[in-house]
Amino acid sequence: MSLLTTVLAVLPLFVDADVDLASPLVFDPIFYVNTNADLHHLGINTEAAAKQHWLSKGISEGRQGCGSFHSRQYLKRYSDLTKAYGTDYHQAVVHYLNHQSEKRLGYVDGGYSGRWTISNHDHDLFVSASGRMGGAIDSLVWDNKEFINAWDHGRELQMATNTHPYGECFNPTEAGGRDDSIGPSTKSKIISISSHGSTLKTTNHPAFWLRHGGHEAPGSKNRICSGGAPARNTVDTYGYDFSKNVTIGCAGMSHCIKFESMFTVAGEWPAGVTTHNFEAPTGYMTKDFRVLKGLNLGTGRIQPYASGQPVVLATSDLKHAMGAYAPTGQDTDEPHYYSGIVFGSAFPSGTSKWGSVFRKKAFPHGSSNKLFYVTYICVGSLDQVSECLKKLHATYPKV
Numbered sequence: 001m002s003l004l005t006t007v008l009a010v011l012p013l014f015v016d017a018d019v020d021l022a023s024p025l026v027f028d029p030i031f032y033v034n035t036n037a038d039l040h041h042l043g044i045n046t047e048a049a050a051k052q053h054w055l056s057k058g059i060s061e062g063r064q065g066c067g068s069f070h071s072r073q074y075l076k077r078y079s080d081l082t083k084a085y086g087t088d089y090h091q092a093v094v095h096y097l098n099h100q101s102e103k104r105l106g107y108v109d110g111g112y113s114g115r116w117t118i119s120n121h122d123h124d125l126f127v128s129a130s131g132r133m134g135g136a137i138d139s140l141v142w143d144n145k146e147f148i149n150a151w152d153h154g155r156e157l158q159m160a161t162n163t164h165p166y167g168e169c170f171n172p173t174e175a176g177g178r179d180d181s182i183g184p185s186t187k188s189k190i191i192s193i194s195s196h197g198s199t200l201k202t203t204n205h206p207a208f209w210l211r212h213g214g215h216e217a218p219g220s221k222n223r224i225c226s227g228g229a230p231a232r233n234t235v236d237t238y239g240y241d242f243s244k245n246v247t248i249g250c251a252g253m254s255h256c257i258k259f260e261s262m263f264t265v266a267g268e269w270p271a272g273v274t275t276h277n278f279e280a281p282t283g284y285m286t287k288d289f290r291v292l293k294g295l296n297l298g299t300g301r302i303q304p305y306a307s308g309q310p311v312v313l314a315t316s317d318l319k320h321a322m323g324a325y326a327p328t329g330q331d332t333d334e335p336h337y338y339s340g341i342v343f344g345s346a347f348p349s350g351t352s353k354w355g356s357v358f359r360k361k362a363f364p365h366g367s368s369n370k371l372f373y374v375t376y377i378c379v380g381s382l383d384q385v386s387e388c389l390k391k392l393h394a395t396y397p398k399v
């Protein structure tokens, strides 16, 4: 064997040995298991099993391992890489990891293969929506960490409405219904979707949480729509628009997201509704976000959570956090409130949630109404999120 042949034969091995193919730049176990909905049914439900599957199969199959990078999109985006690697997804992952200094992006602007991704100017914050979730946001990556839990269709970072006194028994939900479960598709319908640069726009017809003819789970402890109660909807999918415009960058800050939403209330609402609650939006976080806080807008200090103050969820080391802020002066009949709850911590379903909730009294029967709301979302360390929320409050006390 000549020296040259020896070098060529050894080189690919050397390159591979040098990179961590399960680096957070390309792989997040929670995103991986939740997004690749077939894995659960293969019994892959631990971090170790997820990593093993990614390394042994997922990479070469061209699966997406995290919200900010996808080998198929990376190859599609750069023609020199398509030329060099064709559909060799393994080589695409290795190239991305080895050429970070080139600052190439791991996704296709405008959307590709069921995912629509936007990012900020610094390209360290990525937000994406999927077809699996009807265009709802099911991934947000900052500092190479996944923030959003996309286990079933009731999580994500999404819009929803429920009504008093029917609750989940009449509950159009952007990402899908209860019976969409952890599966790959949804009863929600995408009407339009676009993602360019830092702006994502979607319109969908949301699934009702319970399908027509369905019932609330027998064990449910909901006060309204209690265990066994029937769905009040007469179809599976609400026939009117939910829309959103999501823009990264607000008040001069690149880790701030403006979430503008529009809910249509028309036609199919059951008689007897007294109040509409608009979750605009609610964010379901991964199991790592277990510290629930609020920002006291009076003192400017982070304090224990209280529903009247901007809500923050953080990891226990406080290095990763997300907070929400809604300016006053919006279209409500009752005070806006922030919700925050920490649930279980199991992999991969464990979650906690925050919400920005606007409330209206019932509309005249048969009327058609469009409700517009804006909530800002800050991402960073707990300190950065606190500063961001304060700046938003100073810049936009009112809409």
Ligand SMILES: *[C@@H]1O[C@H](CO)[C@@H](O)[C@H](O)[C@H]1NC(C)=O
Residues within 6 Å of the ligand: 201, 243, 244, 245, 260, 261, 262, 372
């Ligand atoms: C989104 O932006 C479009 C203009 O491009 C506007 O017509 C629409 O009302 C906006 N939607 C929301 C929910 O703010």
